[in-house]
Amino acid sequence: MSFRQAFGEVGETKPSFWKLHLLGWSFYVLIFTIEYAAFNSSAANANYLILFPLLFSGLVGGLLTWPLRYIYGHLSKGAPLQVLIVIITVCMLIAAIWTPIKNLLLMYFFDNITVYDLYRGNHPNDFHIGELFLTITYSFFMIMVWSCLYFGINYHFKLLYEKQLHLEAIRLSHVAQIKMLRYQINPHFLFNTLNAISTLVLRGDKTTANGMLARLATFLRFSLDNDPEQKIRLNDEIKALMLYLDIEKTRFAERLNVKFNIDVAAENLLVPGLLLQPLVENAIKFAIAQMETGGVIEVSAKIHNNLLHLTVADNGPNSDSIPSSKEQLRKESQQGGVGLKNVVERLQVLYAENHQFSIHKSTLTGCVVNIVLPAELPA
Known part of the structure; x- marks a missing residue:
């Protein structure tokens, strides 16, 4: 997923301001209509009449709180105390405007008293102008609730956005690390092959050299055409390994024999690209190259307990320099070669602790490398 796609996903999950604004004030009208109807059931006509002043009250409240999104938008970088003072001030100001409008609407619908009547003095004897500001505290807290919801929702989606940025940064870091490790393989292998061609x-022996160059070009084309971040089917990995072995058989001829034991069910599982090639290259360098004849490398792949078990074994001479653990392998990477160290680090980046890697001496002769991966099928 690219950064732009990640940003788009976060933006798409956040509802628009107008949608939330309309839903909020509609909820206000609905709740207080139900409340009034429930507590004034004796009034014959009041149950549906209250809907009209509440609708107008909600409309006025929505219009008065709409500009707050622009005011609050400039408060994101302010000091907390300053932001709190501004929020309380604007909430009091809007409550002072909204409360008399609500009360005038109620007086008009239930007592037929208009603003003009109040101006002319045509109102009940016990009426006082202060009655227009009754429930101002209630109005203040309603606007405060709106403000808290505004900041809360925006803060929630801001956290989601920041989290997405963080995950994207981690992903890009892993991609860079994977590419760096994958591209270590080509120069290492290329150096050995070009040395052989030069010889x-x-x-x-120009004919053999030309054939080796053609095979090298085919192998490198396969390597460059595959994204290091993407996993490939084991069957394709085996094909790439055979391209590499065609080159090495030119160097070692009858000294190198390779046996494959691949379960049919495992061929379609996903593995990191060029995972087996460094292991086989390491076996050739430290085992087959040390033998005058009869060198054998066995590559096997089996599924057990929904896990893919990969094995690369050789019959070369045992050596005390074979590392017995990943920790020792990191410390003694020069003894084990660049290939093994590269494989260990790539598996750690791609699978973290969800994999196993081991290297040990065979019972008789040679070295055995075992890798256990999750059994992943292509999407």
């Missing part, structure tokens, strides 16, 4: 040219 063939010096010996005058």
Whole structure:
């Protein structure tokens, strides 16, 4: 997922201001209509008449609170105390405007008293102008609730956005690390292959050298065409490994024999690209190259308990320098070669603790590398 896609997802999940604004004030009208009807059931006509002043009251409240989104929008970088003072001040100001309007609406609908009547003095004898500001505290808290919801909702989605940025940064960091580790393979392998080609040219074996160059081009094209971040099917990984082995068989001829034991059910599972090649290259360098004849490398893949078990074993001479753990492998990477260290680090980045890697001496001769991965199928 790209940064732009991540930003789009966060933006799409956040409802628009107008939708929330309309729903909030509609809820206000609905709740107080139900409340009035429930506590004034004896009044024959009051139950539906109260809906009209509440509708106008909600409309006025919505119009008065609408500009607050622009005022509050400039408070995000202010000091907390200043923000609180501004919020309380504007809430009091709006409550002082909204309360008399609400009371005038109620007087008009229930007592047929208009603003003009009040101006002319045509009102009940016990009426006092202060009655227009009754329930101002209630109005103040209603506006405060609106303000708290505004800040709360915006803060919630701001946290989601910041979290998405953080996850995107981690993802990009992992991608960069994976690419760095994957691209270590090509120069390392390329150096060995070009050395072999150079030797063939010096010996005058141009035909073999040309064939080796053609195979090298095919292998590198496969490597460059595959995104290091993406996993590939095990079957495709085996094909890439065979491209590499075609090159190495040119160097070692009958000294190198490779046996494959791949379960059919495992062929479609996903693995990191060029995972097996460094392991086989390491076996060739530290086992087959040390033998004059009869070198064998076995590559197997099996499914057990919904896990993919990959094994690369050779029959080379045992050596005390074989690292027995990932920790030792990191410390003694020069003894184990760049390939093994590269594989260990890539698996750690891609699977964290959800994988197993082990390397040990075989019972008779040689070295065995075991990798256990989750059994992932293509989407």
